[in-house]
Amino acid sequence: MTHVLRPLEVSDLEAKPLALPSAEPLSGEIIVRSKVEFTDKDRTVISGIWESDPGVSRWEFTTRGEIIHLLQGVMIVHEDDGEPVELTAGSAAYFPIGWKGVWTVVEPVRKFYVVYK
Template structure:
């Protein structure tokens, strides 16, 4: 069966809310609330996909054991890989964070993304 998803149509109240914290990321600008829901995972849990939403804030991300592919469906954020220039992501942007990527994410407008994590 093919599973479909419309990330913008998901009511934020149906997402699980929690503070951003390790091992996902280290908040740098104080507490940051995130909301998410896993929509797909394979049996081995080497591929996980879903919807994630974040309030404003700056955090440090280290993709040491997993990678992530994202598609921003609303909002805006800036990502800056260590040693590189910042890149702005807005609705319609996609980005790849390969295993080994380390850097800073700054959410400047509440962001909602569709993500695929792989191990």
């Protein structure tokens, strides 16, 4: 069955502070909003829409990986021992299992994501 994602309003998303185990906020409280649009029956693949207010957070993909397509905003991802990379609307990025580093959301972002285990 084909599932079409329609544009979502902010009111369609669940808001909460970013917290472990997803990521560790480094710059104080960061509000994120999200909605899961798809999950398979054993939850090895999950996808949806995620938004974040500006802030700095540490991400460690130890048990899962993530592929994102940035729909709006600006963020800088800096893998440990790597170079910072700026992502802007239209950019896509892949965070394989084992990726560790810091995300700096410069302007509010909205992304489509696929998490896999």
